[in-house]
Amino acid sequence: MQFTLIDRIVDLRPGEEIVAVKNLSLAEEYLADHFPGFPVMPGVLMLEAMTQASAWLIRATEDFAHSMVLLKQARNVRFASFVKPGQTLTLKVKLMGMADDECKVKAEGWVEDRSTLTARLVLNRYNLADQDPLRSAADQRLIQHLQEQMAVLHRPLVATEMASAVAEKVR
Numbered sequence: 001m002q003f004t005l006i007d008r009i010v011d012l013r014p015g016e017e018i019v020a021v022k023n024l025s026l027a028e029e030y031l032a033d034h035f036p037g038f039p040v041m042p043g044v045l046m047l048e049a050m051t052q053a054s055a056w057l058i059r060a061t062e063d064f065a066h067s068m069v070l071l072k073q074a075r076n077v078r079f080a081s082f083v084k085p086g087q088t089l090t091l092k093v094k095l096m097g098m099a100d101d102e103c104k105v106k107a108e109g110w111v112e113d114r115s116t117l118t119a120r121l122v123l124n125r126y127n128l129a130d131q132d133p134l135r136s137a138a139d140q141r142l143i144q145h146l147q148e149q150m151a152v153l154h155r156p157l158v159a160t161e162m163a164s165a166v167a168e169k170v171r
Contacts, residue, residue, distance in 0.1 A: 005049035009056060009154035010090075017094045018057040020153075022049045026085035041083040046117050047074060050107045053091040054121055056153070058103050059146060061095065066125040067142040072102065073122040081116045089116060101126055 011019040024031075024041055031039035055069035083089045093107040103123045109116045128135035128142075 003045065003048065004052070004149075005045060006052050006056065006091075006153060009053075009150075012057070012060055012154055014057070014060040015095060017092060018053055018060070020049075020053040020056065020091045020093075022083075022089040022091070024083050024085050024087055024089065028085075031085060039085055041089070043079050043117070046079070046083060046089065046109060047077060047119065049089060050091050050093065050109060050117065050119060051121060051123070054093045054103075054105045054107060054123055056150065057093050057095060057105070058098075058123060058125060059150070061098075062125070064143045064147055067127050067139040067146075069103075069123055069125045071121060072124040075120040075122070077117065077119040079117050081111065081114045083111055083116055087111045096120075 005022050006020045007023050009018060009020045011017075026039065030042065030045070034040065034042050051071045051074075058069050059066075089109055089111055091107065091109045093105050096104040096106050098104075101124055103125060105121050105123070106119075107121060108118045127139045129139050
């Protein structure tokens with residue numbers, strides 16, 4: 001089973017940082033068990049959302065050069081608050097460095113003005129064809145699928161929409 005835990009990419013600056021959001025809905029199946037009577041997003045899924053945001057930053061930075069971007073290590077993970085249905089988890093990830101097949105990021109998540117989690121992540125990136133040249137077609141299909149997902153998740157606002165959004169916030 002795979003969870004897509006990023007609903008929208010709000011801001012993206014390749015090579016620098018990404019801001020993404022996850023809107024938690026009571027319709028998410030895992031909330032029935034975590035916890036009955038007190039549904040909250042599991043910490044491991046909060047960390048997964050942070051990892052997914054990090055992967056989108058890396059893909060955009062490298063123009064989708066790798067089909068696989070996976071969590072290798074999570075360091076200094078600190079959980080500070082719950083995320084409940086009806087709330088929006090906002091994630092901000094800053095790229096700290098890239099070397100060989102690894103990328104290091106510093107990430108934070110919050111709901112409204114409350115910190116929910118912080119972490120430093122190390123992600124590994126590669127292509128399936130690196131291990132088996134016969135898998136290059138799979139890499140191409142995966143990368144195409146990821147590019148299609150990015151087009152849905154990240155739709156930069158055009159100037160008029162931005163002006164309307166700013167005007168709405170001021171009211």
